[in-house]
Amino acid sequence: MQRESTDKIQRVLGIYKKLISGNIVNKVEEANNYGVNERSIQRDIDDIRSFMESEVGRTGIINNVVYDRCCKGFRLEQLNSTELSNGEMLAVCKILLDSRALLKTEMIDILDKLVESCVSKKNRKEILDLIQNEKFHYVEPRHKTAFLDTMWKIGQAIRKSQYIEIDYEKPGNKEKIKRKLKPVAIMFSEYYFYLTAFISDEEARKNFDVINDSFPTIYRIDRIKEMKVLEEKFFIPYRSRFEEGEFRKRVQFMYGGKLRNVKFKYKGDDVDAILDRLPTAQVIDEGSDYYTIKAEVFGKGIDMWLKSQGDKVEVIG
Missing domain, CATH: 1.10.10.10 (Winged helix-like DNA-binding domain superfamily/Winged helix DNA-binding domain)
Incomplete structure (x- = not known):
């Protein structure tokens, strides 16, 4: 036996x-x-x-x-089990390339690592062939700033509820300002990564027309020239925690401000594109050639978007 x-x-x-x-x-x-x-x-x-x-x-x-x-x-x-299907990998690569959020060297390095680690050997060449032309012609953002390390440090400060101090370059006149902030989220929109944070410095708060503990300020991460994570910690009660998912539904072009309700008539062909663009939007009336839509939004970014729609949109209120 x-x-x-x-x-x-x-x-x-x-x-x-x-x-x-x-x-x-x-x-x-x-x-x-x-x-x-x-x-x-x-x-x-x-x-x-x-x-x-x-x-x-x-x-x-x-x-x-x-x-x-x-x-x-x-x-x-x-x-x-960690591999992606060919379709999944192609979708991820296309989204990354279309974001144009990173320097060319960073983008290509990330794409190559993703394909190497998440696609089976026999399928790698097919994926790389399909994205090769876009990789070659990739146009990096004009700021040409490497900010991934800064973004990671911000993420760690958010996780540990630590204050940060930043030297920030404002758009337009390139004026440098210093801020002490409570960082609460990192978000991406229209080619750029943003930090959403609450201003801690009472003196700085006096210069804002609209600011209170309900509305965070928004900073483009590539414009942060210097940053220090402080040992000092802040506390936000659970009931008052910042929910970036809900905020993201209501902000356009990352322009902060008060919570507003807008109502407009849409006279275009594809109402789904409007409802996808404004996740809080609802169709409240429909005619033969128009839809009446209302939405809840933060700040003035919605005004820019509505104007960009030309005669397809008529603002009601």
């Missing part, structure tokens, strides 16, 4: 080694090699399958022994 057990262990390990080496396992050949019948080889393969299934939770890799009719034998089919 012990001899039979030893023989089975050696047989299973031999078949397992062949499979993980990428070889085809033929039942007839293996039965002849080991001096057993084909049923024994089938049981060995079933044991290997059970072992591989039990390992999925630990390794994250799905291994399956499948019968290949063309090769007339069993082979190992492996799927990494």
Whole structure:
């Protein structure tokens, strides 16, 4: 009995080694090699399958022994659970390229790492071929600022509820201002990453027409020239926590300000595009050639967007 057990262990390990080496396992050949019948080889393969299934939770890799009719034998089919499908990877690459949010060297480096780590070897060339032209012609943002390290430090300050001090370059006159802030979120919109934060400096708050603890101020991260994370921490009660998802639904072009209600008539062809652009929008009336829409929004960015729609939009209130 012990001899039979030893023989089975050696047989299973031999078949397992062949499979993980990428070889085809033929039942007839293996039965002849080991001096057993084909049923024994089938049981060995079933044991290997059970072992591989039990390992999925630990390794994250799905291994399956499948019968290949063309090769007339069993082979190992492996799927990494962290891999993306071809369609998923292509979508991610296209979104990143279209964002134009990073320097060209950073963008290409990230894309190459994503394809290398999230796509199976046999599919990598197809994905890279499909994005090669856009990679070559990629236009980086005009600010030409590397800010990923700064953004990560901001993220850590948000997570630990630490104050930050920044030297910020205002648009237009390039004036530099200093702010002490409670950082609450990092957001992306229209080619740029933004920090949303509450101003802590009471003196600075006096210069704002609209500011209170309900409305955060917004800063483009690439315009932060110097930043220091302070040891001092702030506290925001759970009931008053900033919810960037809800804020994002209501802000256009990252212009902050008071919460407003707008109502307008839309006379274009694609109302879905309007409802996607304004996630809080609702159609409250519909005629033969128009939709009446209302939405809840933050700040003045909505005014810019409404004007950009030309005669397709008539503002009611």
